[in-house]
Amino acid sequence: MKQTIKKNYIIEKCYECFVKNGIENTTTRDFCAAADVNANTLYYYFDSKNEILVECVNYGYMQLESTLFDALKEFDKSSFDIFPRLTKIGLDYAPKMRFLHQAVSSPAYEEYREDQFKKVNAFYDRLGMELAERFDCPYELIKDYIYEIMTLLSYFSLWGSRDMAAIQFNRIFIDFKNAITNYREIRSLME
Amino acid sequence: MKQTIKKNYIIEKCYECFVKNGIENTTTRDFCAAADVNANTLYYYFDSKNEILVECVNYGYMQLESTLFDALKEFDKSSFDIFPRLTKIGLDYAPKMRFLHQAVSSPAYEEYREDQFKKVNAFYDRLGMELAERFDCPYELIKDYIYEIMTLLSYFSLWGSRDMAAIQFNRIFIDFKNAITNYREIRSLME
Numbered sequence: 001m002k003q004t005i006k007k008n009y010i011i012e013k014c015y016e017c018f019v020k021n022g023i024e025n026t027t028t029r030d031f032c033a034a035a036d037v038n039a040n041t042l043y044y045y046f047d048s049k050n051e052i053l054v055e056c057v058n059y060g061y062m063q064l065e066s067t068l069f070d071a072l073k074e075f076d077k078s079s080f081d082i083f084p085r086l087t088k089i090g091l092d093y094a095p096k097m098r099f100l101h102q103a104v105s106s107p108a109y110e111e112y113r114e115d116q117f118k119k120v121n122a123f124y125d126r127l128g129m130e131l132a133e134r135f136d137c138p139y140e141l142i143k144d145y146i147y148e149i150m151t152l153l154s155y156f157s158l159w160g161s162r163d164m165a166a167i168q169f170n171r172i173f174i175d176f177k178n179a180i181t182n183y184r185e186i187r188s189l190m191e
Numbered sequence: 192m193k194q195t196i197k198k199n200y201i202i203e204k205c206y207e208c209f210v211k212n213g214i215e216n217t218t219t220r221d222f223c224a225a226a227d228v229n230a231n232t233l234y235y236y237f238d239s240k241n242e243i244l245v246e247c248v249n250y251g252y253m254q255l256e257s258t259l260f261d262a263l264k265e266f267d268k269s270s271f272d273i274f275p276r277l278t279k280i281g282l283d284y285a286p287k288m289r290f291l292h293q294a295v296s297s298p299a300y301e302e303y304r305e306d307q308f309k310k311v312n313a314f315y316d317r318l319g320m321e322l323a324e325r326f327d328c329p330y331e332l333i334k335d336y337i338y339e340i341m342t343l344l345s346y347f348s349l350w351g352s353r354d355m356a357a358i359q360f361n362r363i364f365i366d367f368k369n370a371i372t373n374y375r376e377i378r379s380l381m382e
Contacts, residue, residue: 020298021298022296022297022298022299023214023215023297024214024215024297024299025298025299095298098295098296098297098298099296101292101293101296101349102292102293102296102297104289104349104350105213105289105290105292105293105296105349106213106214106215106289106293107211107212107213107216107286107289108213108215108216113350113351114351114352117350117351117352120350147359151342151343151346152342154345154346154349155342155345155346158292158295158296158345159295159304159308159311160304160305160308161305161308168338
């Protein structure tokens with residue numbers, strides 16, 4: 001196994017440990033068992049448990065992003081049907097999102113928080129620009145909706161309340177759809 | 192010291208430990224040192240570290256609520272100046288809020304999450320009803336704003352981004368103020 005592949009494999013397995021047991025109940029021993037390596041090998045790839053944590057957070061957000069983008073491929077351009085699907089993916093991601101919250105909230109994560117926040121915002125921008133392209137409208141029009149959706153997703157993942165999430169997401173998606181529809185109408189009148 | 196007072200004192204001290212070092216780096220030894228008790232006394236009041244965690248989460252939300260309500264007392268009824276003040280309190284609370292996130296996100300907290308979520312929503316309702324009373328408008332009018340404010344507060348506490356928070360809060364407060372002002376205008380026209 002090449003080194004990068006091996007490292008990524010270990011990150012994936014450590015991530016699963018964290019998601020399952022939480023940060024406070026995950027030990028080096030758990031990492032080694034899950035990734036089938038010994039502690040020497042583990043700490044050949046990572047300087048510390050904290051570095052593993054940082055890599056796992058980054059991995060978790062990348063995984064969410066690729067899951068969302070993969071789902072988009074299944075839909076026709078301009079189809080509003082993506083909304084419930086994206087919501088479901090987001091809500092199903094809740095246990096993993098809770099690990100991400102746990103990590104980012106930790107005082108041990110303090111020095112990495114700002115950097116990860118930039119990465120998360122870049123991910124929201126990529127998602128927003130993909131949707132803008134699909135719906136043939138400017139990113140500026142939908143930026144706030146993307147933001148609101150991801151903020152809510154974060155909040156409901158924390159509390160695990162799907163019912164309340166459904167109500168709030170429904171409200172945003174109606175606004176979002178109206179914004180796009182209105183924009184297109186106005187644009188067609190101006191042509 | 193009466194038993195309840197003593198218990199509350201221990202919770203307060205354990206809470207401070209959690210906020211400072213995170214859940215994963217806080218031990219029974221830290222609790223004992225902070226509260227100046229031995230382990231026997233500590234576990235006379237609490238069954239487990241998990242019970243301490245649950246009590247600390249509840250304490251943290253109650254503390255936020257009383258800080259917000261105390262601040263309200265300093266303002267005249269109907270004064271929109273409360274908005275920046277409440278925002279500042281919320282943002283200053285970020286390190287504590289991050290502990291609350293850390294706790295609620297933990298798999299160990301799973302069985303308590305739903306119950307705490309109900310308490311948090313009841314707190315939002317009390318805050319919303321107090322503001323409705325102050326601004327002399329129906330709670331239904333402002334309920335969604337309270338919700339949006341608290342969701343954002345939660346999100347920005349997580350990431351610690353005050354700049355981005357200021358932009359978003361400003362947007363909500365303008366909407367909130369407009370909703371109240373418009374409502375009053377309409378009502379006065381109908382009188």
